[in-house]
Each structure stands twice: as C-alpha cells, then as structure tokens.
Amino acid sequence: MKRHKIFFLFLFIFLGVQAYAQNSAELKRKKEAIQREIELLQKNLNKAASAKKLTLGEIRALNAKIGLMQSKITVINSEIKNLDNQIHENTNTVHSLRDQLGQLKKEYAGMIRFAQRNKNAYDKMMFVFAAKDFNQAYKRIKYLQQFGQYRKKQADYIQGTEKNLNNKIVVLDKSLKEKSSLLKEQESERQKLGKDKSEQSAVLNRFSKQEKQFSQDIAKRKKQQQAIDREIRNAIEREIALAKKRAEEEERLEAAKAKAENRPVPVAAKTKSNGAYLTATPEAARLSAAFESNRGSLPWPVAQGSITESFGRHKEGQANYDNTGITIQTAEGASIRAVFNGKVLRVMSSLGKYFVLIKHGEYFTVYQNLHSVSVAAGDNVTTKQTIGTVSTSGDIPELQFQIWRGTTAQNPEAWIAK
Known part of the structure; x- marks a missing residue:
C-alpha cells in the first residue's frame, strides 16, 4: 500500500x-x-x-x-x-x-x-x-x-x-x-x-x-486619409459594379440560350448583395470563404511591429478623427507582406507615398504609407509575399493597414494573429 x-x-x-x-x-x-x-x-x-x-x-x-x-x-x-x-x-x-x-x-x-x-x-x-x-x-x-x-x-x-x-x-x-x-x-x-x-x-x-500646430496636422492628416478612403471605396464600388455587370451579362446570355433551345428561362434574382456579386464565380467564393475561415489567424503585414493606434474613433487634444484600420510601427525599411492569397486590384500614390489594394473574394486588404511597391494591378499574390517597403511618417516607420468587407471597414485586430 x-x-x-x-x-x-x-x-x-x-x-x-x-x-x-x-x-x-x-x-x-x-x-x-x-x-x-x-x-x-x-x-x-x-x-x-x-x-x-x-x-x-x-x-x-x-x-x-x-x-x-x-x-x-x-x-x-x-x-x-x-x-x-x-x-x-x-x-x-x-x-x-x-x-x-x-x-x-x-x-x-x-x-x-x-x-x-x-x-x-x-x-x-x-x-x-x-x-x-x-x-x-x-x-x-x-x-x-x-x-x-x-x-x-x-x-x-x-x-x-x-x-x-x-x-x-x-x-x-x-x-x-x-x-x-x-x-x-x-x-x-x-x-x-x-x-x-x-x-x-x-x-x-x-x-x-503646440496643440494648435498638432490640431492643424491632425486636420490635414484627417483630410488626406478621407481622400484615400474615398479612393478605396470608389475602387471597391467599381469592382462591385463590374462584377454585377458580368453577372447580369451571364444571366442575359443564359436566358437567350434557354429561349433559343425552347427551355424555361431562368428567373434572375431581383436583388443581390454586393458580396453575392463579388463571389459569383466558384474561385472567388472559395477565396472569400478561405479568407473568412482565417479570421483571428491571418499573418501580420510586417515581420515585426507594434500596434500604436487602434481601429475606430480617436481624440488628440481637441481634435477627433477616425482610423479605418490600424497603425503599425515597424522597423525602418521593413518589407510589407500580403496577409492572404489574392489579386492586386489597385496600386495608387498620394503625396509621394503608395498604397496597395488587394482583393480576396468579397474581402479587401489595404496597405498604406509605402515607400516603394513591388507589385502591379492585376498581379496574383500569395500569403506573406512582399508587396513593398514601409515609408517613414515624421521619422517613424508606420504602416496603415485596413480590411474591408465590400465597402464596410473591419477591425483588423480581430483578423490578424494575436
């Protein structure tokens, strides 16, 4: 015992x-x-x-x-x-x-x-x-x-x-x-x-x-960010419009074919969501589903970094502004990486800096404040593929990273790995 x-x-x-x-x-x-x-x-x-x-x-x-x-x-x-x-x-x-x-x-x-x-x-x-x-x-x-x-x-x-x-x-x-x-x-x-x-x-x-000077800087930054966000929304809306046009053209051709073959004409849905148009093809639907299934485990867009400004409403002194993504401080000259497989939709420049918009089915990721870009519109990218290098904002290397579902901004912290 x-x-x-x-x-x-x-x-x-x-x-x-x-x-x-x-x-x-x-x-x-x-x-x-x-x-x-x-x-x-x-x-x-x-x-x-x-x-x-x-x-x-x-x-x-x-x-x-x-x-x-x-x-x-x-x-x-x-x-x-x-x-x-x-x-x-x-x-x-x-x-x-x-x-x-x-x-x-x-x-x-x-x-x-x-x-x-x-x-x-x-x-x-x-x-x-x-x-x-x-x-x-x-x-x-x-x-x-x-x-x-x-x-x-x-x-x-x-x-x-x-x-x-x-x-x-x-x-x-x-x-x-x-x-x-x-x-x-x-x-x-x-x-x-x-x-x-x-x-x-x-x-x-x-x-x-220096609050007066900072208020002016914040107002300027807010104006610049709003302009970039408008460009992003416009680019996404154009993509939705193109997807809708393609879907309607396919429905029209299918209806004409059915009529010629003396078959019942398929009844098209009167209304569809933006997501339905963006995932109309099997490939887009699979990509979108794969992106969504990785919620909370997407890799960071930088190898090393720290979130210094979160998603949502912020206040600096008397000035208020919205952050439609997260701000990540990283190392000087750091490589910026795609967080998931997708297709480069747009590469745009603003005030000497670049931002890249990548499509993942009905989801979109945005990488702002890039010093240089190594991809072009139409390129297919893979997870963790380098798409450019970070720029320095006021002597601090920062990346503005966003995730959109259609035209609705998401909180990236809920999507990237902890």
Whole structure:
C-alpha cells in the first residue's frame, strides 16, 4: 500500500513539473515577445528624438511602449505567482518525501532486527522445523524467501526516495533563486515604467504647448486619409459594379440560350448583395470563404511591429478623427507582406507615398504609407509575399493597414494573429 502511495506521489510530482514547465515556457515566450516590441518602439523613439521635433507618431510610440511595459510587468507577476505555486507544491512534496523516507527506514530497521535474530542457518532451520505440518513448513520457507526479496526492495525504495528528495530540494532551491531574480526584474521594470511615465508627462506638456500646430496636422492628416478612403471605396464600388455587370451579362446570355433551345428561362434574382456579386464565380467564393475561415489567424503585414493606434474613433487634444484600420510601427525599411492569397486590384500614390489594394473574394486588404511597391494591378499574390517597403511618417516607420468587407471597414485586430 505504501509503495502505491510513493508511486502516486512521484507521478504527481512528474505531472506537476510538466505543467509548470509548459506554463513557465509560455510566459517566458510572451515576455520575450513583449520585450522585442518595446525595443523596436524605443529604437523609433530614439530616432524621432534626434529630429528634435515632436510628432504624433512619437506620442503614439511612447503610449504603446508604456502599455507594453505594463503588460510585461503583468507577465512577470504571473511568473512569480507560478513560481510561488510551484515552491508551495515542492515544499509540501519535500515534507511528504521526508515522512515517507522516515517510515521506510523505520520499517527497514525492524526487518534488520528480525534478520539479526535469525541470521544463522540453524535458526532458520529451527524456524522451519517448528511448523505444525508440512504445509506450514512450506509456507515458512516461502516466507523467508519473500522476506529477503522484500528487504532488498525496501532498500531500493529508500535509495530511490532519498534520490527524489535530494532532487526536489535542488529544484526548490533553484525556484527560490529564480523568484529572487524575477523580483529584481520586476523592480527594474517598475523603475523604467516610472521614468517613461515622467517622459510621457513631459511629451504631453510639449503637446499642449503646440496643440494648435498638432490640431492643424491632425486636420490635414484627417483630410488626406478621407481622400484615400474615398479612393478605396470608389475602387471597391467599381469592382462591385463590374462584377454585377458580368453577372447580369451571364444571366442575359443564359436566358437567350434557354429561349433559343425552347427551355424555361431562368428567373434572375431581383436583388443581390454586393458580396453575392463579388463571389459569383466558384474561385472567388472559395477565396472569400478561405479568407473568412482565417479570421483571428491571418499573418501580420510586417515581420515585426507594434500596434500604436487602434481601429475606430480617436481624440488628440481637441481634435477627433477616425482610423479605418490600424497603425503599425515597424522597423525602418521593413518589407510589407500580403496577409492572404489574392489579386492586386489597385496600386495608387498620394503625396509621394503608395498604397496597395488587394482583393480576396468579397474581402479587401489595404496597405498604406509605402515607400516603394513591388507589385502591379492585376498581379496574383500569395500569403506573406512582399508587396513593398514601409515609408517613414515624421521619422517613424508606420504602416496603415485596413480590411474591408465590400465597402464596410473591419477591425483588423480581430483578423490578424494575436
């Protein structure tokens, strides 16, 4: 029975270690990913600071960096909590193993004393011959054999338990040192966060002094973005109109063919949605369905980046504006990638920068603020294919990324991988 308890204790220890290792590795990966984003934003901030001109990109980068640092501290807290649980479990296991070891040694000592009393062959023979009958004598012989085997097994159990106890003590000591290291890291990150929040206050103070200039810049940017969005909507509407025209022409030809063959003329639907026209062909329908099935797992349009402005309504000072996509800060000269298979619908330029519109059935993706473009209208592209390089907006390399379903803008954060 005790052997079963020891077995289940070891099994519990093994499973606990496996679960802890997996959770710990996941937290470590998450922390490293956050740190890479922080370093990228800091690199952009350093470059922007050297220009000695405050920009909206710099403000967004600083705000995003502070958010990431708070997330990193949260991850460190989770690591500490994870370690505390493991330390608690290991401490309990050490106590349990020590109790088990004490009991095993006590039982083993009893067996040794019995063996000492019956150590010579004469005593063993007397023990056998003292039996009432042959059957009992046989059982006593088997007992002596099994006793020797059991004593050897007990010795093995004691050695195994001592080994596991020592290993667990080593792991416990390592966990305590790791916790101490994490507490130091946590304190260091809190100090950095405090410094960045002071910098944020200074930046916001500069912003308030230059609010009039920033309001003008925001109004200008808003006007430019509205013009680009109009071009995008117009391009999508033209594509819908062409799809509708093709569908109506096919219906007309089918009706004429049916009439010539003296067959009933197919009744065309009076109204169709834009999506129905855009997915009228089997290929377009499959592509659209495949795009939609990848919601939440589409690759990012850059290999490394951080979202510094989310989808929807925003306010800077007294100025309000809408972001029909997300703003991603990335590395200088970074390659911009198509997030899914599709066909390049338009390549347009505005104020010396490019934007690319790609069709995926009834869905469209838009990549704005490109310095150069490596595709042309009509090209078929594949997932993660490079379509251009990012431009620098006010000394900050930023990509404006959008997803549309027909003429309705979607929140890209709901579509790209976390």
